[in-house]
Amino acid sequence: MDGSSDEDDEEVVPGKMKVSEMKAELDLRGVTSAGVVDRAELEALLLKARIEGKARPEILDTFNEQR
Numbered sequence: 001m002d003g004s005s006d007e008d009d010e011e012v013v014p015g016k017m018k019v020s021e022m023k024a025e026l027d028l029r030g031v032t033s034a035g036v037v038d039r040a041e042l043e044a045l046l047l048k049a050r051i052e053g054k055a056r057p058e059i060l061d062t063f064n065e066q067r
Contacts, residue, residue, distance in 0.1 A: 011050065014043040022046050030056040 014022055022042045026033045029049045036042050 014046045017046075025049075028056065028059055029054045 012021075017025075019039060019042060023033050026042075026046055026049060031045065031049045031054055033042060033045060036045060
């Protein structure tokens with residue numbers, strides 16, 4: 001190993017996030033959380049969005065340009 005850290009590439013587990021952080025990430029991914037009031041539902045929605053690779057196209061473009 002070269003001693004470098006992969007921390008920047010790791011996503012935070014939704015269960016360790018604040019509700020506001022989960023809602024913000026869902027918004028960045030273009031997924032609405034309107035009507036979701038249960039924390040467990042938010043976590044499941046965020047996990048599903050991550051698995052499906054959902055994100056707003058303009059955010060992906062910006063991310064890819066920075067990489």
